Structure formats: structure tokens, C-alpha cells
Amino acid sequence: MATESDSSQGAFSRWVDSAIESPEKVYRAMFYVVMLFFLFTTLFPFYWLLVLALTPNEAITSFGFPPVPNGFNPEAFVNVFTTVPFHVYMFNSFVLGIATTAVVLVLASLAGYVFGRLDFPGKGPLMLLILAVSYFPPAAFIIPLFRLFTGNISLLGVSSPNLFNTPFSMVLPFSALFMPLSIFILSTFYGQIPDGLEDAARIEGTTRLGALFRVIMPLSAPGVATAGVLTFISVYNEFFFSFLMTSGEANNWAPIVWGILSYQGQYTQLYNLMAAASIVGVLPVAILVVVAQEKIVSGLTAGALKE
Amino acid sequence: MATTDEGIRDSERSGAYVSAVRWMENLSDPQFAYLLLTPVLLLLGLIAFWPLLSTFRMSLFADNLVGSAALGEFVGLENYVALLTGERDALLVRPFLDPSTPFRSALTVTLIFTLFSVFFETVVGFAQALVLDQDFRGRRWVRVAIIIPWAVPIVIQGMIFFLLFQPNIGFLVDPLQNWGIFSATPLSNPVDSMIILIVADVWKTSAFMALIILAGLQSVDRSLYDVGRVAGASKYQQFKMITLPLVLPSVLVAMLFRTIGAMRIYGLIETVVGCNTVPSLSCLVVTTFRGSRMYGTSAAVAFITAGLIGLVVSVYIVKYADTETGA
Numbered sequence: 001m002a003t004e005s006d007s008s009q010g011a012f013s014r015w016v017d018s019a020i021e022s023p024e025k026v027y028r029a030m031f032y033v034v035m036l037f038f039l040f041t042t043l044f045p046f047y048w049l050l051v052l053a054l055t056p057n058e059a060i061t062s063f064g065f066p067p068v069p070n071g072f073n074p075e076a077f078v079n080v081f082t083t084v085p086f087h088v089y090m091f092n093s094f095v096l097g098i099a100t101t102a103v104v105l106v107l108a109s110l111a112g113y114v115f116g117r118l119d120f121p122g123k124g125p126l127m128l129l130i131l132a133v134s135y136f137p138p139a140a141f142i143i144p145l146f147r148l149f150t151g152n153i154s155l156l157g158v159s160s161p162n163l164f165n166t167p168f169s170m171v172l173p174f175s176a177l178f179m180p181l182s183i184f185i186l187s188t189f190y191g192q193i194p195d196g197l198e199d200a201a202r203i204e205g206t207t208r209l210g211a212l213f214r215v216i217m218p219l220s221a222p223g224v225a226t227a228g229v230l231t232f233i234s235v236y237n238e239f240f241f242s243f244l245m246t247s248g249e250a251n252n253w254a255p256i257v258w259g260i261l262s263y264q265g266q267y268t269q270l271y272n273l274m275a276a277a278s279i280v281g282v283l284p285v286a287i288l289v290v291v292a293q294e295k296i297v298s299g300l301t302a303g304a305l306k307e
Numbered sequence: 308m309a310t311t312d313e314g315i316r317d318s319e320r321s322g323a324y325v326s327a328v329r330w331m332e333n334l335s336d337p338q339f340a341y342l343l344l345t346p347v348l349l350l351l352g353l354i355a356f357w358p359l360l361s362t363f364r365m366s367l368f369a370d371n372l373v374g375s376a377a378l379g380e381f382v383g384l385e386n387y388v389a390l391l392t393g394e395r396d397a398l399l400v401r402p403f404l405d406p407s408t409p410f411r412s413a414l415t416v417t418l419i420f421t422l423f424s425v426f427f428e429t430v431v432g433f434a435q436a437l438v439l440d441q442d443f444r445g446r447r448w449v450r451v452a453i454i455i456p457w458a459v460p461i462v463i464q465g466m467i468f469f470l471l472f473q474p475n476i477g478f479l480v481d482p483l484q485n486w487g488i489f490s491a492t493p494l495s496n497p498v499d500s501m502i503i504l505i506v507a508d509v510w511k512t513s514a515f516m517a518l519i520i521l522a523g524l525q526s527v528d529r530s531l532y533d534v535g536r537v538a539g540a541s542k543y544q545q546f547k548m549i550t551l552p553l554v555l556p557s558v559l560v561a562m563l564f565r566t567i568g569a570m571r572i573y574g575l576i577e578t579v580v581g582c583n584t585v586p587s588l589s590c591l592v593v594t595t596f597r598g599s600r601m602y603g604t605s606a607a608v609a610f611i612t613a614g615l616i617g618l619v620v621s622v623y624i625v626k627y628a629d630t631e632t633g634a
Contacts, residue, residue, distance in 0.1 A: 139589040144358040239577070301519055
């Protein structure tokens with residue numbers, strides 16, 4: 001005992017001595033401690049989900065620390081889809097995400113071309129006006145939009161179409177809210193394409209729009225991918241309109257928000273399924289982050305810093 | 308016959324197409340610019356600008372709780388006055404502004420949440436950025452680990468923290484209660500819930516802070532540190548005299564974006580504790596228009612929220628301009 005503590009003390013004091021000689025070593029040690037701390041805090045909640053998902057529901061009671069699965073029940077990952085149609089909610093989320101991304105990429109490409117490559121009176125104020133949209137809270141849009149999409153607004157005696165419970169009631173607000181960032185990203189990318197390339201395409205006989213979609217857009221592929229990935233993730237993560245624009249049934253185009261909440265609302269004791277559903281729901285974006293990490297980083301920092 | 312018919316129709320169609328193209332090619336730059344912007348402006352007009360103006364107009368009308376019409380008579384700014392003086396509180400699920408119960412009234416709840424979450428996100432985000440700024444093996448994967456919470460859907464973020472602090476199952480509730488930090492049911496206690504929401508928000512969005520601050524760090528000219536070292540500055544002094552002033556503008560930008568986000572808080576509350584326990588401004592907008600059909604009041608709350616965010620944005624822009632010119 002005594003020798004052991006002696007030797008460990010010896011090692012420790014030796015380390016302290018060397019550290020006093022070279023402070024670099026202390027910084028390095030501090031750095032690793034901080035890094036491991038952040039790895040732990042960001043990843044631990046996912047581990048907790050896994051613990052809950054693998055523990056059979058009747059074995060879920062107060063866990064000690066550190067929590068470990070109280071049994072092994074991978075069936076939860078099957079029951080997630082049979083208790084509520086979670087796959088339908090996820091499918092709906094994918095459809096909404098892809099549709100919004102397509103709309104945003106086409107419209108933001110047109111606008112990005114205009115702001116990146118053309119000069120015209122009113123350009124600056126117009127860009128500001130478009131960017132200002134993203135400053136407003138969704139709560140400032142919701143009441144009129146809700147009434148519009150539930151057919152309560154009439155113009156010249158014709159009432160608005162009832163879009164509540166259809167993808168349109170979500171794709172339209174998503175597109176409007178997430179478009180400004182994409183316009184911004186695309187206009188910086190499109191603005192960097194040399195004029196000569198566009199002129200060459202035009203001389204070859206392409207139209208202006210043809211030059212945009214066949215020359216400028218393919219050459220700016222990284223920018224287009226960045227805008228697309230960010231838009232898709234934003235839609236997949238969105239809560240406000242996803243929650244308020246459907247009644248919450250899977251066959252009413254309700255997205256993943258409602259899939260998760262339906263466990264909380266109807267099956268209040270099925271904690272293992274809540275955790276399993278959360279894991280399944282996170283997987284698509286987690287994969288996207290691993291694959292498109294550079295795009296996300298460049299898109300977020302460009303969007304924030306250049307304004 | 309059929310083939311010639313089709314041939315004629317084809318040439319007609321391409322004729323129309325050709326003339327459309329020719330018309331488009333002959334537009335001047337400004338005309339072409341506005342033509343391309345038309346779809347974007349139409350969409351934003353219908354989904355963003357019209358609802359904003361309409362919300363403002365609604366906020367000037369009284370609530371109509373009995374008839375079929377959504378709005379009562381025109382009352383000017385009465386809704387705003389009633390909200391800010393607390394007269395309207397009795398009709399709302401939770402008061403709008405009641406300084407005696409700061410954790411129960413919408414305006415104070417939103418401000419407390421914003422202040423604390425943005426502060427801790429800045430500190431944590433800065434530390435994460437400093438870690439990611441180092442060179443080490445596996446840096447790419449550490450970056451992935453730090454970004455992933457940012458990409459987690461709000462509803463799943465909420466579910467995670469609901470499951471962490473649910474009394475029957477959470478491993479955190481008992482010890483925190485024994486140490487006297489939390490009550491036995493933290494998810495229905497307003498102060499405990501506020502702390503949980505702030506922790507959840509910091510967990511998810513520090514990564515966004517970190518990435519923007521990291522971009523700022525990496526644009527700092529490395530030779531400045533050599534100068535600092537030659538001048539005998541310690542690591543801490545180098546950080547204080549070189550890093551901090553040069554990174555401050557990007558920190559401010561990151562804080563601006565996070566403040567805008569924090570003031571909109573809704574989904575996280577709805578999933579973790581419910582709008583009754585922690586009523587933010589957005590919560591109040593939704594409960595008053597969906598539950599009580601008080602469109603006038605709800606619109607006024609929504610517009611006050613937007614105005615508050617606008618105010619904060621302009622404060623940041625002034626600060627930002629200061630750091631730019633001061634440097």
C-alpha cells in the first residue's frame with residue numbers, strides 16, 4: 001500500500017517537475033481533458049437513449065450512475081414501427097425535406113444568379129428585404145398562414161384552398177423561411193464564376209437561363225450541395241410549422257415531430273420506445289453530418305460571417 | 308396526315324418557345340433581374356410579407372370571442388397597452404408580463420432563457436472552438452461529435468432531456484434532489500424546468516457558436532503569435548491581447564444569431580415540459596390563438612416578439628460597427 005502510493009506520488013511529482021520546466025506539457029494535458037469533457041457531454045445523451053432503448057420497458061426504473069442497460073431487448077427497434085407507423089412519419093419528413101430543398105434550390109438559383117452576377121437599381125435594398133425575412137420569429141407569420149391554409153381567408157368571394165394536412169401547408173412556409181440563407185450562399189458562389197465562361201456558353205448559342213442551369217450551376221456544385229444539405233437538415237429539424245400545420249396523423253402528412261410526440265402523448269409509459277424512436281429519427285441527420293461535414297461547416301460560417 | 312399535323316404543332320410550339328426566348332434574351336439587365344426574382348418575391352410576398360402585415364393589422368383589432376368573425380372592432384394600440392400594463396393577463400393562460408412571478412410570465416421567461424442560454428453557449432462554444440483550432444489526430448471525428456447535437460431535430464433534443472429528467476427513470480433526478488438543487492418533479496417546477504431547457508439549448512446549439520468562432524480564430528494571422536512570443540507574452544496574454552480582440556466580431560455575429568434563435572423558443576418547451584410550465588412568448592402566441600381564439604391579442608404578442616428581436620438585432624449591429632471601427 002505505502003509503496004504503491006509512494007510510487008504514484010513519485011510519478012505525479014516527477015510529472016509536476018517536468019511540467020514546471022515545460023509549460024507546453026500542461027497546456028497539452030489541459031487540452032486533452034477539455035476535449036474529452038466535450039466528447040462526453042455531446043455524446044452522453046445518445047448513450048442514455050441507447051441504454052433506455054435496449055432495456056426492456058418493465059425493467060426501466062431509476063438507473064444508477066453510470067447507467068447501464070438493464071437487460072437486452074433489441075426488439076424495441078422493431079416495435080417502434082408497429083406501435084405507431086413511425087416509418088410513415090419519417091417518410092413524410094423525407095418528402096417534405098426533399099420537396100422543400102428542390103423548390104429552394106431552383107428559386108434560390110434564380111435569385112442567386114441575379115444577386116451574384118447582375119447589377120440593377122434596388123439590388124442592395126432588395127437583398128436586405130429578403131434577408132430580413134429570416135429575422136422574424138415564425139410566431140409572427142403563423143396566425144394569417146394558419147387561417148389561409150384552413151380556408152378562412154377569402155379574396156373577392158373565393159375562399160383560400162384548404163391546405164391544412166397537406167404537404168403544401170408545410171413546404172410553402174419552409175421554403176420561404178429557409179430560402180434567404182440559400183440565396184445568400186448561392187449568390188456568393190455564382191458571383192465567383194468568371195464572366196468569360198458564361199459568355200462562351202452564350203456564344204455557343206445557349207440562352208441566359210440555359211447558361212445558368214447548364215454552366216453556372218454545375219460549376220458551383222459545392223455551393224449548391226451546401227445550400228441543399230443545410231435546407232434539408234433545417235426542414236427535418238423544424239418544429240413550429242411541422243407541429244401546427246397538421247392534425248398529427250401519419251396519413252395527414254404529419255412529419256417526425258408528431259411521430260415522436262405521439263409516443264409521449266399516447267404511450268406515456270413506453271420509455272424504451274421513445275428512446276428507440278429518437279435514435280431512429282437521429283440516424284439520417286447523423287449520417288448526413290458525417291458525410292457532408294465540410295459543406296455544413298462552410299455553409300454555416302459563410303452564411304453568418306459575410307452578412 | 309397525323310405526322311404533318313404533329314409537325315405543324317411542333318413548329319408552332321417551338322415558334323412560341325423561340326419568341327419567348329428571344330423576348331427574354333433582349334431584356335435589359337434590370338428587366339431580366341426582376342423577371343428572375345418574380346417567383347421568389349411572389350413566394351416571399353405570400354408566405355412572409357403578407358402574413359407579417361396581416362399580423363400587425365390583426366393586432367389593432369379587438370378579440371371576438373362570441374361571433375363567427377375572427378376579429379372584433381378596430382381598437383388601435385389597445386391590445387398592446389392592455390398587454391404591457393397587465394390588464395389582459397387575466398384572460399391569458401399565463402400572464403404576459405408579471406414581475407412578481409418572473410418564471411411564469413411570458414416576457415420575463417423569454418428574456419431569462421435568452422440571457423442565460425446565449426451566455427453559456429458563448430462560453431462553451433468558445434471553448435469548443437479553441438479545442439477544434441488545435442492540431443491533433445482524430446480532429447475530424449471530434450468535430451463531427453461536436454456538430455451532431457446541432458443537427459438533432461428539436462423534437463428529439465426535447466425527448467432526450469425529457470427522458471433525462473423524468474423522475475421515474477432518470478438517474479439524475481434523485482442525486483440532484485438529494486443535493487437540494489432540484490425538486491422531486493423537476494419537469495413541473497418552473498425554475499427547474501428553465502434550468503433544464505437552458506442546458507438542453509446549450510447542448511444543441513453551442514456547436515453553431517463554435518463553428519463561427521472557429522472560422523474567426525482561423526482567420527487570425529499566425530505570425531501575430533510569433534510576435535507575441537518574441538515579446539515574451541504568456542499563452543494567456545497572447546489570448547487576451549491577440550486572439551480575443553480579433554475574434555470579437557465573429558463572436559458578436561454568433562451571439563446575434565443565437566439570440567434571435569433563443570427568443571423564438573417554442574418546440575423545445577412543448578416537448579420537454581409543456582407551455583404551461585414555461586410559457587415563452589411564442590408559446591403565448593400559440594396558446595392564445597389556438598386555444599382561446601383571441602386573434603387580436605395573439606397577433607399583438609407575436610408582433611411584440613418580432614419587435615423585441617428587431618431591437619436586439621439593432622443593438623448588436625451598433626456594437627458590431629463599434630468593434631469594426633474601434634479595431
